[in-house]
Amino acid sequence: MEINRALVGLGRYAPPRHSAPIDLKLDAGESAGEHAKYPNASALEAYLAERYGIARDQVVVTAGADDALDRSCRAFLGPEREIIMPVPTFEMLGRYARIAGGIVREVSWPGGAYPVDAVLRAVNEETSIIAVVSPNNPTGAVACAEDLERLSRAAPQALLLVDLAYVEFADEDLTQAALALPNALATRTLSKAWGLAGLRVGYALGSASIVEWLRRVGNPYAVAAPSLATARRCLESGEAAMRGRVAAVRRERGELARLLERLGFEATASQANFVYARSPKAPWLRDGLAGLGIGVRLIGDDAVRITCPGDAEPFARLAMGIESALAPQAILFDMDGVLADVSGSYRRAIVETAASFGVAVSAGDVARAKAAGDANNDWLLTQRLLSERGVQAPLSEIIARFEAIYAEHAASERLIPPRALLDRLGVPFGVVTGRPRAQAERFLQTWGIAPRALVCMEDAPPKPDPKPVRLALEQLGVERAWLVGDTPDDVRAARACGVVPIGFGAELPESARTLSDLCLLEELLP
Numbered sequence: 001m002e003i004n005r006a007l008v009g010l011g012r013y014a015p016p017r018h019s020a021p022i023d024l025k026l027d028a029g030e031s032a033g034e035h036a037k038y039p040n041a042s043a044l045e046a047y048l049a050e051r052y053g054i055a056r057d058q059v060v061v062t063a064g065a066d067d068a069l070d071r072s073c074r075a076f077l078g079p080e081r082e083i084i085m086p087v088p089t090f091e092m093l094g095r096y097a098r099i100a101g102g103i104v105r106e107v108s109w110p111g112g113a114y115p116v117d118a119v120l121r122a123v124n125e126e127t128s129i130i131a132v133v134s135p136n137n138p139t140g141a142v143a144c145a146e147d148l149e150r151l152s153r154a155a156p157q158a159l160l161l162v163d164l165a166y167v168e169f170a171d172e173d174l175t176q177a178a179l180a181l182p183n184a185l186a187t188r189t190l191s192k193a194w195g196l197a198g199l200r201v202g203y204a205l206g207s208a209s210i211v212e213w214l215r216r217v218g219n220p221y222a223v224a225a226p227s228l229a230t231a232r233r234c235l236e237s238g239e240a241a242m243r244g245r246v247a248a249v250r251r252e253r254g255e256l257a258r259l260l261e262r263l264g265f266e267a268t269a270s271q272a273n274f275v276y277a278r279s280p281k282a283p284w285l286r287d288g289l290a291g292l293g294i295g296v297r298l299i300g301d302d303a304v305r306i307t308c309p310g311d312a313e314p315f316a317r318l319a320m321g322i323e324s325a326l327a328p329q330a331i332l333f334d335m336d337g338v339l340a341d342v343s344g345s346y347r348r349a350i351v352e353t354a355a356s357f358g359v360a361v362s363a364g365d366v367a368r369a370k371a372a373g374d375a376n377n378d379w380l381l382t383q384r385l386l387s388e389r390g391v392q393a394p395l396s397e398i399i400a401r402f403e404a405i406y407a408e409h410a411a412s413e414r415l416i417p418p419r420a421l422l423d424r425l426g427v428p429f430g431v432v433t434g435r436p437r438a439q440a441e442r443f444l445q446t447w448g449i450a451p452r453a454l455v456c457m458e459d460a461p462p463k464p465d466p467k468p469v470r471l472a473l474e475q476l477g478v479e480r481a482w483l484v485g486d487t488p489d490d491v492r493a494a495r496a497c498g499v500v501p502i503g504f505g506a507e508l509p510e511s512a513r514t515l516s517d518l519c520l521l522e523e524l525l526p
Contacts, residue, residue, distance in 0.1 A: 041061040068214065111268040135270065161184075332499065421518060
């Protein structure tokens with residue numbers, strides 16, 4: 001194998017040392033004291049060499065497996081030199097390759113067996129690295145020992161870079177298969193199955209000559225001393241805990257794949273700690289779960305990668321969130337600004353009530369106050385706007401003036417969504433509003449809307465308190481639902497109940513997921 005031509009003549013970093021015995025080291029810029037010295041990974045490397053039955057110079061400890069991959073690209077790539085990379089795969093590989101000046105040659109690997117034949121067809125005289133990520137990230141697909149052997153024999157001039165970050169979750173460990181090949185380098189990490197991502201400890205295993213080049217292109221003190229010590233302790237005494245975590249993930253992986261398949265997704269056969277599933281509704285699942293505080297990765301525009309937490313409670317939360325996002329039993333609507341256009345009624349009443357006290361409040365001021373949250377009660381909001389402008393008014397007087405003004409403009413209210421939309425939803429719906437019941441019922445009757453649940457001002461505290469949303473769920477007799485609202489109060493109340501919040505209208509912050517048209521609900525529903 002040929003190294004990056006720019007590295008010819010580069011030796012390993014070694015600070016100069018005097019040949020005389022030294023017991024007071026003042027030549028390395030370190031402070032005095034045992035814990036002020038630069039870390040030394042040699043003890044952990046020796047332990048790993050013994051663990052895998054190889055020589056000490058065949059192991060290098062790195063700052064996570066990422067560091068080993070980055071070093072491999074810097075050592076063996078360069079201008080006009082290529083890495084063959086089946087995709088989709090670990091996204092940092094391509095970045096490291098390009099940073100090193102290399103050319104990325106992609107081969108499709110959507111799932112199933114590793115595409116050995118396609119990779120070999122892509123090999124040419126500039127091929128310097130062939131990447132094998134197994135289990136693959138993000139699909140969870142795996143290669144086998146025979147794949148590595150074929151690649152090694154057919155492309156002896158290339159580094160066979162075998163990323164085994166998720167191998168503990170797989171059916172087969174390819175480490176020894178890689179070590180048996182002269183041009184292979186296996187990278188491992190303690191970030192995944194060992195649960196030590198914050199330590200940033202990984203390592204690479206291979207021939208002494210390959211490992212030596214990784215030492216030469218890497219930082220001399222890549223891993224902190226506390227991380228080295230903790231990693232050693234965990235490797236020595238944490239095997240049982242790691243195996244238990246792996247077993248839990250493997251159980252969850254099957255359950256999660258079956259759940260997604262039942263809900264219309266196509267899940268790949270994953271051997272990692274995640275499930276990769278495809279559907280046109282993948283963006284919605286990502287957004288719906290985000291509304292519940294659950295983060296999953298969107299891959300492209302039609303797939304998600306969902307990590308299995310390995311713990312019963314968060315997994316139950318994840319499963320309920322997926323069902324809520326993809327198979328709601330009901331939809332809840334806020335009324336004002338969602339079902340009812342209140343720009344000429346309630347919003348106008350706020351402005352005119354303030355004016356009756358000699359205070360100028362604009363429609364923009366009202367919108368900003370709504371977007372700030374804790375603004376579900378228009379009477380209290382009006383009082384707050386007055387107070388902010390130096391006018392203290394009793395709530396009873398505000399209510400009296402507000403209601404008189406609202407009565408003059410109530411007839412201006414219009415239904416926002418097409419009436420037929422509510423009939424086509426296919427699931428029961430309810431209304432959760434801060435309006436007084438009489439006014440809410442008047443609007444619903446005017447427009448011929450008959451929700452199966454109606455929660456009003458008199459029934460529960462205003463949102464963002466979750467009680468009105470819980471009450472609506474009880475009235476409907478369901479557990480899983482969406483709530484369509486137009487303010488942060490709606491979002492917070494829904495999320496506190498495990499109800500998927502869907503933002504509608506301009507008052508939500510730009511970072512919130514919003515619907516530009518309520519008719520899009522039909523596209524999201526099963």
